[in-house]
Amino acid sequence: MISFALRNILWLIIYLFFILAPLFVLLFGSLPPARSFWTELSIALGYSGLAIMGLQFGLTSRFRWVTKPWGEDVIYHFHRRISFIALGLVLAHPLILFVIRPELLALLNFIAAPWRARLAAISTYSLIALIIMALWRVKLKLSYEVWHLTHIILAAAAVAAGILHMVAWGVYLVDPVKKALWCALALFWLTLLPYVRIVKPLFMLRRPYRVAQVKVERGDTTTLVMKPEGHQGFRFTPGQFGWLTLWGSPFQITGHPFSFSSSAEASDGSVEMSIRKLGDFTANVSRVAVGQRVYIDGPYGAFTIGNPADMHVLIAGGVGITPMMSILRTLADRGDKRPVVLIYGSKDWESITFREELDALQARLDLKLVYVLTRPHEGWTGEVGYIDAGLFKRHLPPPFDMHEYFICGPHMMMDAIEQTLAQMHVPMSKYHTERYNFA
Numbered sequence: 001m002i003s004f005a006l007r008n009i010l011w012l013i014i015y016l017f018f019i020l021a022p023l024f025v026l027l028f029g030s031l032p033p034a035r036s037f038w039t040e041l042s043i044a045l046g047y048s049g050l051a052i053m054g055l056q057f058g059l060t061s062r063f064r065w066v067t068k069p070w071g072e073d074v075i076y077h078f079h080r081r082i083s084f085i086a087l088g089l090v091l092a093h094p095l096i097l098f099v100i101r102p103e104l105l106a107l108l109n110f111i112a113a114p115w116r117a118r119l120a121a122i123s124t125y126s127l128i129a130l131i132i133m134a135l136w137r138v139k140l141k142l143s144y145e146v147w148h149l150t151h152i153i154l155a156a157a158a159v160a161a162g163i164l165h166m167v168a169w170g171v172y173l174v175d176p177v178k179k180a181l182w183c184a185l186a187l188f189w190l191t192l193l194p195y196v197r198i199v200k201p202l203f204m205l206r207r208p209y210r211v212a213q214v215k216v217e218r219g220d221t222t223t224l225v226m227k228p229e230g231h232q233g234f235r236f237t238p239g240q241f242g243w244l245t246l247w248g249s250p251f252q253i254t255g256h257p258f259s260f261s262s263s264a265e266a267s268d269g270s271v272e273m274s275i276r277k278l279g280d281f282t283a284n285v286s287r288v289a290v291g292q293r294v295y296i297d298g299p300y301g302a303f304t305i306g307n308p309a310d311m312h313v314l315i316a317g318g319v320g321i322t323p324m325m326s327i328l329r330t331l332a333d334r335g336d337k338r339p340v341v342l343i344y345g346s347k348d349w350e351s352i353t354f355r356e357e358l359d360a361l362q363a364r365l366d367l368k369l370v371y372v373l374t375r376p377h378e379g380w381t382g383e384v385g386y387i388d389a390g391l392f393k394r395h396l397p398p399p400f401d402m403h404e405y406f407i408c409g410p411h412m413m414m415d416a417i418e419q420t421l422a423q424m425h426v427p428m429s430k431y432h433t434e435r436y437n438f439a
Contacts, residue, residue: 049089054189071302116168233269242298309404317409405431
């Protein structure tokens with residue numbers, strides 16, 4: 001079996017290959033007359049930036065063989081971070097040329113510039129707009145659905161215009177073989193869009209679900225119980241999630257990711273998602289009617305149990321309790337007797353979602369519950385404030401690096417807990433995180 005670290009290194013090598021190989025292909029066969037070092041560097045940076053932009057379509061196409069080693073949330077956060085590198089490379093390409101050849105500044109006149117220069121401008125401006133809208137979506141007051149649609153349009157425009165600019169200016173693509181290779185690569189990138197938007201929805205259309213029950217939970221949370229219609233459903237591992245299309249067909253631009261909260265041992269193929277009221281979409285979930293047809297694309301995610309450990313430590317904040325419930329329910333259904341500690345941070349006592357069921361699960365599991373309230377009621381004798389090293393030492397037995405930790409909740413909470421575990425000398429391989437904001 002390939003180790004986890006070796007598998008991740010292998011995937012990084014594959015990623016770098018798909019970025020650098022198209023660049024090195026240009027060095028073979030017939031070459032243009034030699035130019036200055038800075039000119040060649042600027043062109044190399046432009047080609048590399050374009051390759052990264054094209055691969056972004058692959059990162060977000062939900063291929064399970066790509067997402068499984070890392071988890072979809074890690075892939076999406078990498079997608080965001082690598083976008084800055086792509087932008088830097090794309091901007092460096094013309095800036096270097098403007099410095100060494102100031103006469104090229106005339107190309108910034110969009111009206112008078114030739115089309116091959118206009119295409120470069122369209123590609124660059126589209127990429128800049130895409131990143132600005134991703135960073136300041138909330139401040140710009142863009143709904144998730146509007147942002148998602150414009151994100152797709154701008155991404156396609158940036159890549160398509162960049163490819164056309166490359167072919168039109170194509171000093172290195174005079175060779176028909178090189179031009180054919182790059183055009184084929186570009187075609188592959190752009191065909192990933194219809195795969196995600198047409199092919200995958202066609203499969204989902206044939207595998208619908210029906211809402212069998214709508215349950216109101218504590219903490220402004222609603223649980224949807226969904227049963228497969230005309231098929232057996234899919235198997236998932238506790239802690240995974242799916243993309244839910246609640247209203248309309250699976251051809252809609254936007255699906256919403258939610259963790260499964262049900263046991264992975266359900267025999268009828270049904271799945272549950274417990275959704276907290278946090279925005280425009282989630283605010284309407286409680287109004288869903290029983291019998292409504294929905295579509296689920298899943299399962300995804302690497303936030304799952306299964307690694308060797310003496311005990312599981314589940315650390316949840318707010319809606320982060322959802323995947324933890326799936327883990328606890330599954331362990332109970334499997335009769336797992338290993339000790340489990342749930343550390344659950346909440347605003348107050350009444351906001352603790354699944355509180356009654358958690359109490360009942362103590363009879364089926366070796367489960368210790370630790371509630372941490374930021375607004376405790378009068379007479380509260382439990383933990384107060386935030387989850388820190390002191391709390392871990394009060395409730396967890398040493399050695400701390402032998403336990404397996406699962407962390408899900410607000411970003412600030414998760415960052416603090418990761419730092420705390422590192423200070424307690426818990427290796428990264430022993431803790432897993434799920435950051436559920438992909439936008």
